Amino acid sequence: MLAAGFAGFPLVTARNDLLNLGIQIFLAVALAESWNLLGGYAGQITLGHAAFFGLGALVTRTLWVGGAPLSVALAAGALVATAFGVLIGGPAFRLRGAYFAIGTLGLAEILRITVGNLMPEISTIPVTALASYDLVPRYYLTLALAMFSVAVVAVLVRSRVGLGMQAVREDEAAAEASGVGAFRHKLLALVLSTALAGLAGGAFAYYHVSYYPQHAFSPAWTFDAVLIAFIGGVGTVHGPVLGALFYVIAKEVLAVQLVEVHLLIFGVLFLLVVLLLPGGLVEAWSRARRLITRNS
Amino acid sequence: MILTQQLILGVLVGGLYGLAAAGLSLTFGVLRVLNVAHGELLMLGGYGTFWLFALWQIDPFLSLLGVGPALFVLGLVLYWMLFQFVVKAHEEARIKNSLLIGFGLTLVFHTLAIRLWTADERAVTTDYAGAVVKIGVFTVPLVRLSSLVLAFAILTALHLFLAKARWGRAIRATAEDWEAAALMGIPVGRTYLLAFALGTALAGIAGGLVSVSYSISPSIGIEWTLKALIVVVLAGLGSLFGSFAGGILLGLAEATSVVFLGGPYREVVGLVLFLIVLLVRPQGLFGDRG
Amino acid sequence: MLEVERLEVSYGALAALHGVSLTIRPGETVALVGPNGAGKSTLLKTIVGLLVPRAGVIRWEGIPVSAEPPHRIIERGVALVPEGRRLFARMTVRENLELGAFAKRAQRERRAQLERVYTIFPRLLERERQLAGSLSGGEQQMLALGRALMGLPRLLLLDEPSLGLAPRVVESIFSVLAELHREGMSLFIVEQNVQAVLTLAQRAYILEGGRIVGEGEGQRLLQDDHVRAAYLGPLARGASS
Numbered sequence: 001m002l003a004a005g006f007a008g009f010p011l012v013t014a015r016n017d018l019l020n021l022g023i024q025i026f027l028a029v030a031l032a033e034s035w036n037l038l039g040g041y042a043g044q045i046t047l048g049h050a051a052f053f054g055l056g057a058l059v060t061r062t063l064w065v066g067g068a069p070l071s072v073a074l075a076a077g078a079l080v081a082t083a084f085g086v087l088i089g090g091p092a093f094r095l096r097g098a099y100f101a102i103g104t105l106g107l108a109e110i111l112r113i114t115v116g117n118l119m120p121e122i123s124t125i126p127v128t129a130l131a132s133y134d135l136v137p138r139y140y141l142t143l144a145l146a147m148f149s150v151a152v153v154a155v156l157v158r159s160r161v162g163l164g165m166q167a168v169r170e171d172e173a174a175a176e177a178s179g180v181g182a183f184r185h186k187l188l189a190l191v192l193s194t195a196l197a198g199l200a201g202g203a204f205a206y207y208h209v210s211y212y213p214q215h216a217f218s219p220a221w222t223f224d225a226v227l228i229a230f231i232g233g234v235g236t237v238h239g240p241v242l243g244a245l246f247y248v249i250a251k252e253v254l255a256v257q258l259v260e261v262h263l264l265i266f267g268v269l270f271l272l273v274v275l276l277l278p279g280g281l282v283e284a285w286s287r288a289r290r291l292i293t294r295n296s
Numbered sequence: 297m298i299l300t301q302q303l304i305l306g307v308l309v310g311g312l313y314g315l316a317a318a319g320l321s322l323t324f325g326v327l328r329v330l331n332v333a334h335g336e337l338l339m340l341g342g343y344g345t346f347w348l349f350a351l352w353q354i355d356p357f358l359s360l361l362g363v364g365p366a367l368f369v370l371g372l373v374l375y376w377m378l379f380q381f382v383v384k385a386h387e388e389a390r391i392k393n394s395l396l397i398g399f400g401l402t403l404v405f406h407t408l409a410i411r412l413w414t415a416d417e418r419a420v421t422t423d424y425a426g427a428v429v430k431i432g433v434f435t436v437p438l439v440r441l442s443s444l445v446l447a448f449a450i451l452t453a454l455h456l457f458l459a460k461a462r463w464g465r466a467i468r469a470t471a472e473d474w475e476a477a478a479l480m481g482i483p484v485g486r487t488y489l490l491a492f493a494l495g496t497a498l499a500g501i502a503g504g505l506v507s508v509s510y511s512i513s514p515s516i517g518i519e520w521t522l523k524a525l526i527v528v529v530l531a532g533l534g535s536l537f538g539s540f541a542g543g544i545l546l547g548l549a550e551a552t553s554v555v556f557l558g559g560p561y562r563e564v565v566g567l568v569l570f571l572i573v574l575l576v577r578p579q580g581l582f583g584d585r586g
Numbered sequence: 587m588l589e590v591e592r593l594e595v596s597y598g599a600l601a602a603l604h605g606v607s608l609t610i611r612p613g614e615t616v617a618l619v620g621p622n623g624a625g626k627s628t629l630l631k632t633i634v635g636l637l638v639p640r641a642g643v644i645r646w647e648g649i650p651v652s653a654e655p656p657h658r659i660i661e662r663g664v665a666l667v668p669e670g671r672r673l674f675a676r677m678t679v680r681e682n683l684e685l686g687a688f689a690k691r692a693q694r695e696r697r698a699q700l701e702r703v704y705t706i707f708p709r710l711l712e713r714e715r716q717l718a719g720s721l722s723g724g725e726q727q728m729l730a731l732g733r734a735l736m737g738l739p740r741l742l743l744l745d746e747p748s749l750g751l752a753p754r755v756v757e758s759i760f761s762v763l764a765e766l767h768r769e770g771m772s773l774f775i776v777e778q779n780v781q782a783v784l785t786l787a788q789r790a791y792i793l794e795g796g797r798i799v800g801e802g803e804g805q806r807l808l809q810d811d812h813v814r815a816a817y818l819g820p821l822a823r824g825a826s827s
Contacts, residue, residue, distance in 0.1 A: 045392055047399075091575050097391040098330045102525050103574050106567045109522065113567075117560040219518070226399065261411065267403030274396045275381055462688065469674050469685050475636060476672035481660035481689035481737060534676075 019135040023207055025248045026142035027200055028228055032240035033149040034196035035225035040235035041153070041162065042189035043169025045097075048104030049225050051111050052081040052194040054217030056201025058115065061123055061213070064206065074202040081198025082191055089190045093183060108217060116214035124210040138207050145203050146241075149196050154237045156192070165189050169235075227266050230273050233282030242281040301434050302551040308437070310547020311444035312505055314540035316520055317527035318451055319498030325533040326471040326491040327383055328390055332398035334499050335521030336405035341367050341500025342512035343413060349420045356420045356508040357442065360501050367500025371493035374401070383488055402517060409514035419511035443505040450501060451536050454494070458536070467491050526570040587612045587772060588633070588664075588741055593642035595625075595632050602628045603796045605642070610741065615763075615773040617783040617804065620793035626776040627669055629793070630743050633774075634666045635659040661689045665739035669746045669776075671730040675719030679710055679729055682718050686736030695738060703732040706762060724755035731762065741772040748779045760786060784808045 031053065039045050060077035064070055088107060095103050125133065156162040164185045167175040176182045201216055224247070232243020247266065254262040273280050320334045331337075341363050348359040378401070382393045427438040458464040469477040470487045478484050506512060506520075523546070531542025546566055553565035588610040595603040602625045610616050618626050631637045633644055635656035644652040651659055674682050683703060687696040704711040707728045713721060718729060727747060734742060747763075748756040760782050767773055767786070777783035784790055784804045792800035792807075802810070 043392075045395060047395075095574060097388055098395060099529075099574055101395055102330075102332075102529075103571060106522070106526075106570050106574075110564050110567045110571075113561070113564050223399070223403065226396075227403075230396070261407065263403050264407040264411065267400050267407065270403070271378065271397060271400040274393065274400065275378070462693070465677070465681060465685055466688060468677065472674050472676060473672055476668065476674065477685075478636065478656035479634065479660065479666050479668060479672070480685045480733075481657045481692070482685075483655065483657040485655075 016135055019139050021248065021252060023135070023139055023142045025244050026139075026146035027204060027207070028224065028244035028248050029146040029241050030142070030149045030196060030200040030203070031221065031225045032228035032232070032244055033146075033153050034193045034200060035222070036229045036234060036236075036240050037153055037156070037196070038189045038193035039226070040229055040239075041156070041169065042165040042186055044093075044186055044189065045101050046104040046193075047101045047219070047222055047226075048106070048108035049193075049197060050217050050219055050221040051104070051108035052085060052197035053201040053204070053221050054108075054111060054115070054214075055081040055084055056198030057205040057216035058201075058213055059198075060202030061205035065123070065126060065129075070206065074199060074206070077202035077205070078195050078198035081201065082195045085190050085194030086187070089187050093186050093190075105219065105222075108219065108222065112214050112217035112219075115217055116212075119213045122210055122212050130209070133209070138203075141206065142203050145199055149200075150237065150241060152192060152196065157237055161185065161188060166235075227270055231266065231269055231280050233280030234278070236279070236282045239280050239282045242285070246281065297433070299552070299555050302555050303548055304431075304434055304436060305440075306547035306549075306551025307544055308440040308444050308509075308547070309550075310544035311447045311540065312502055312509070312543070313523050313527050313546050314543025315447040315451065315502040315505070316499060316524040317531065317539040317543055318454070318536050319495040319502065320524040321528050321531075321533055321536070321539050322467075322498065323492050323495035324528065326467055327379070327394075327488050328387055329379060329382055329394035329492075330391055330398065331379070331401075331492075331495070332395060332521055332525075333401035333405060333517075334398075334495075334524050335519060336402050336409075336517035337367060337370070337496050337499040338503035338506065338520045338524075339409060339512060339514065339517040340370070340405065341503030342507035342516070343409065343418075343503075344500065345504035345507045346418050346420055346512060349422070350418075356422065356504060357446065360446075360504045363504045364497045364501045367503075368493045368497035370500075371496025372489060374496065375489050375492040379492060380485065380488070383485075402521070406514055406517055409517075413514070415514055417511045417513040418507070420508040422508070425508075437509075440509045443509045447502070447505065448540065450498070451540055454498070455536050463487070463490060523566070526566050529570055529573050587647060588774070589643075589645040590629075590633070591643045591645070593629070593632065593644065594640045595628055595637055596640050597628075601796065603632070603639075606793070606796070606798055607642075608791050608798060608801075610772055610774055612740075612772055613767075613770050614789065615767045615775070615787045617787035617790035618774065618776045618793055619778075619780050619783065619790060624793045625796040626793055627745050628796075630666055630668075630745050630774075630776060633659075633743060634664060657689070660737060661691060663691075663738070663740040664743065665734040665737045665741070666743040667730050667734045667745065667747060669749065671726050673718040673726055673729055673733070675717065677718060678715050679718055679721070680714045682729055682733050683710070683736050686733035687738075689737055692736060692738045696736070699736050699738065703735055706735075706765075707732050723750050724752065724758075727751060727755070727759055731759070735766075739771070741774065742766070744773065744775045744777075746776060746778060748777060748782060756782060781808075 035046070035049050056077035059080045060073045063076055064073035092100060092103060164175070164180045167180050168182045168185050172182050204216060228243035228247050229240050231246065232241065233239025251262045254265070277283055316334070316338055320331065323329055323331055344363040344366060345356045345359050348354040348362065349356055378397050379394065382390055382397060385393060425439060428435045429438055429441060458468055466477065466482045466487050467490065469480065470482060470484055474484050477487070503512070506516070527539060527542040527546055530545060531538040549565050549569055550562050554562050557565070590606060590608045593603050593606040594601070606629060618629070620626055628637065632639055635651070635654055635658070639652050642652070643650050646659070646662055646664065651662070674685065683700060684696065687693055687699060692699065709725055710729055710732055713725065718726065721729060731747070747759055751759070756779065763773060763775070764786055775783050775787065784807055787804040790802065790804050790807050791798050800807070
């Protein structure tokens, strides 16, 4: 129902600022859901998510600016991101907990610095494409991507594979002992997660007029994903959606007043969520509903 | 020639890497908690030293006597407010939650610093800032040399504390087996508190030395957290001097890469080494535990 | 001295102790025997504060202590020599012993008590500067016992002191325990070597499946048919090999 409302939106208004806001929300949803898949459902906290977002952006941008059709560019971006994920998945999953997290962070940083060194110039959409630049298709693309990522997670949650992932999250040794192949499930989560992240990166590359290639590898994207997933409700289907709405809109509101203050507030909120309300906004919402129904 | 000069500089910065890592190693080794906001604490210490100098002209090396205790108190507060809840869980959940808490703290401190002090780079420039010691044909900046010596001295003092003092031994015992330590009558919660505050103080002192030997800005937080992590992984847990040696090793590796690969890849070398050691020998080169 | 009343302890959803009650009077040596998994270690851990009971009370000299943290209970005069000894392997013999006297009450007597422990276990003095992890099984048990004694306990809990030790070593450990008993220390010993412990103890409890199923004087239980059948047959053979 929400999606339908969003879909109908551009028909009602042509206000660019609102369309931009929508695109940012949808990108955030996709990014957060992709992280949520690996970090929230499979329980593998990764701090290197930006690597896959960046790879998707890099490949898509290069191909699309070079003349390839958008669909090909997007697919290639997702493919490269996934391939990289599979490549590192084997060795990466030998690390546990903390080491996995910082290992992935280290990897993302290596990529960022290398890309920054090899491609220091800003990447701009060629003038010809700029003339026909239109927000509306980008709006629908990102909307579709957001819906797709939510759908993937929703389907996964109910499936046997998804339950296996959650078993691994709760207690890997126990899951392994009861026949759930931990490595297989973690790898699958990684593949799906990186594919979605790569697509999100590709959409980002399609959307932004100009940016520095290394910017897409910045740890800020990982942080955004983690923040949104947790504040919204990590390990739930709709948590990242709520979180993305809240995050992007609050960011817009606060950005008017002070630079970067939104991160301060979100940082504190994040801490509160981790300590007091692990279910995030989703949990707050369901608790509020129960309170209301009990009192009515 | 150039290589040797760079290697000397590498050793000098490596000592600070080691000091920063020692603090992280202490908290990780004792509480099994990975505080990824460690670099931010270092950054705060750096700003403390900077402002004490900028406002009241207090010599930076002297101001460490204030910055150290101040960060120690901050560590007490952070443990009391946040990390004490994390240690109640068992190991896997503990590390996961501490990662998240550290992550949240990083954001908070980082943006707070930008708000309060802007994103500009600062450095403490004393009268003797430019002084150098000449060893043959090589120049060694005096301030950096003093920082190295001071870092080593502090680690030695800490080592003695852990080896001989009642509470120092309690920390070591708790790090090895907290239940057995509890059976000795050691209050485990208080030991954790002490270890965490000490680790924070070490970060603050390292930050102070960074502000006078190099420069600081709000963004050095993440940078130094990564450096400390790299060294902890390189050197392993369980030895302060191991951390120091690991720091020097990182400094040397970076210096070598600067000479042969050029400046832009300086950070990459450390990270690559880091990943290799993580995969091949997770317990580190000198450590006794993974 | 120590009163345990209707203690209920669970690991999550798994109940380990059901309504366990027992008493230990000053100067007594009491044994706790029972099959593996009966909950004997759980009981000791709960007494010393490492576990919190779901229900029931533990009273030390009349004061309820079930909710107190371990270090508080140690300060009161209880010590536990845990199963598997749990020494600090990376620290020296002497450091291990000195850590045993961490409690403020024991700190004052540290030097004197160290002398005493070295007198009881001269081997430890020989190996003073060695890392605890490099000692033999028997030496490690001596160190664990000596470390517990450094805390000046009035009640000493022991969890399987003879585990993994050669018979001669077991003999010497038990003779030390007998000496401690003669000097007035209260002992509560969980032991698989029923022969050795029932000879030493005045009284014993039998714990099976988390419940106390029997109690009696040490010597009499040694003669009891059920006890002999359940614990003495194969174990008697094992103890003499």
